[in-house]
Amino acid sequence: MKLKIAVLPGDGIGPEIVAQALEVTKAICKKFGHELICKEALVGACAIDAAGNPYPDETHSLCMESDAVLFGAIGSPKYDNNPSAKVRPEQGLLAMRKQLGLFANIRPVTTFPSLIHKSPLRADLVEGADFMCIRELTGGLYFGRPQGRSEDGQTAYDTCVYTVEEIERIVRLAYSYALKRRKKLTIVDKANILATSRLWREVGQKLAKEYPEVETEYLFVDNAAMQIVQWPKHFDVMVTENMFGDILTDEASVITGSLGMLPSASIGVHTSVFEPIHGSYPQAAGKDIANPLATILSAALMFEYAFGLQAEAEAIRKAVDASLAEKIVTEDIAAGGKAYKTSEVGKWITEYIGA
Numbered sequence: 001m002k003l004k005i006a007v008l009p010g011d012g013i014g015p016e017i018v019a020q021a022l023e024v025t026k027a028i029c030k031k032f033g034h035e036l037i038c039k040e041a042l043v044g045a046c047a048i049d050a051a052g053n054p055y056p057d058e059t060h061s062l063c064m065e066s067d068a069v070l071f072g073a074i075g076s077p078k079y080d081n082n083p084s085a086k087v088r089p090e091q092g093l094l095a096m097r098k099q100l101g102l103f104a105n106i107r108p109v110t111t112f113p114s115l116i117h118k119s120p121l122r123a124d125l126v127e128g129a130d131f132m133c134i135r136e137l138t139g140g141l142y143f144g145r146p147q148g149r150s151e152d153g154q155t156a157y158d159t160c161v162y163t164v165e166e167i168e169r170i171v172r173l174a175y176s177y178a179l180k181r182r183k184k185l186t187i188v189d190k191a192n193i194l195a196t197s198r199l200w201r202e203v204g205q206k207l208a209k210e211y212p213e214v215e216t217e218y219l220f221v222d223n224a225a226m227q228i229v230q231w232p233k234h235f236d237v238m239v240t241e242n243m244f245g246d247i248l249t250d251e252a253s254v255i256t257g258s259l260g261m262l263p264s265a266s267i268g269v270h271t272s273v274f275e276p277i278h279g280s281y282p283q284a285a286g287k288d289i290a291n292p293l294a295t296i297l298s299a300a301l302m303f304e305y306a307f308g309l310q311a312e313a314e315a316i317r318k319a320v321d322a323s324l325a326e327k328i329v330t331e332d333i334a335a336g337g338k339a340y341k342t343s344e345v346g347k348w349i350t351e352y353i354g355a
């Protein structure tokens with residue numbers, strides 16, 4: 001197969017972790033006989049510096065003409081500490097999600113036997129946890145308008161907006177995943193307070209009738225936040241709005257043992273994007289210490305979702321499992337053992353695949 005990939009390393013640790021995921025991707029293509037064509041483009045703070053725009057038109061064109069996008073991370077302390085900056089790196093990520101129509105962000109939460117002890121949660125709670133959080137990605141507070149400040153600067157506002165159509169398409173997608181898994185769907189909202197959440201629940205209740213084989217459950221987001229750590233094995237597929245999904249998936253990453261382990265796939269109308277759920281970790285940038293596994297596992301999702309190549313995805317996961325079992329890991333999961341460099345972990349996995 002001919003695989004055309006847009007590579008968007010972004011900021012902070014982005015370039016280092018994407019470089020490793022790319023090496024892994026090349027090794028897989030070599031092993032399975034695929035032709036790989038990849039082109040790099042700018043996004044985030046580095047794109048603001050170079051082009052004054054966090055998601056330049058050339059980057060968008062490259063994404064549109066590619067079969068998949070491999071994305072690193074964006075964000076820079078320069079902007080985090082300057083709330084009055086007019087252009088922000090995160091706008092690049094949001095523009096990309098909106099322009100590519102990436103309405104669904106799929107974040108699988110699984111455990112790795114050799115990392116069970118790394119979770120701050122009790123091993124018996126975590127062992128065997130396996131769920132999928134489907135986060136709506138192009139609506140809600142992230143995109144609702146008006147957003148801004150009053151003229152006197154004393155008031156600020158964001159707007160949460162959802163249409164029936166937006167909710168239906170994501171909930172249907174969630175049902176399609178639930179049908180392929182353990183047939184259980186949890187719809188997370190705050191319907192006791194928010195009008196948008198009441199619409200989510202209304203749409204959920206209507207669709208639930210169309211999927212009688214799936215057990216549908218509704219949870220308020222505060223309760224869901226508690227149950228994720230209290231009883232992670234309770235969940236199979238969870239679907240929720242943009243902001244709740246952002247927060248709950250960072251929380252869910254502690255089940256895995258490190259934020260550096262969770263991959264994601266953003267899918268929708270145009271080219272799909274594969275990215276770790278963590279941010280740009282600027283304190284570690286350039287130090288070759290960041291965990292590349294979330295990005296490498298995102299490459300696995302890319303083979304699976306964008307190209308329908310299951311064996312290739314499995315080969316990556318198997319190599320990652322092997323690296324964990326052999327304790328070839330970065331400092332965040334080394335737990336007192338030897339901490340390997342980002343590039344050493346990537347090289348070990350690449351060689352394992354090639355062997």
Ligand code: IPM
Pocket residue numbers: 074075090093246277278279
């Ligand atoms: C994520 C990130 C982004 C988000 C940031 C970097 C804008 O936290 O993908 O979860 O909030 O969506």
Ligand code: MG
Pocket residue numbers: 246247250277
């Ligand atoms: Mg987040």
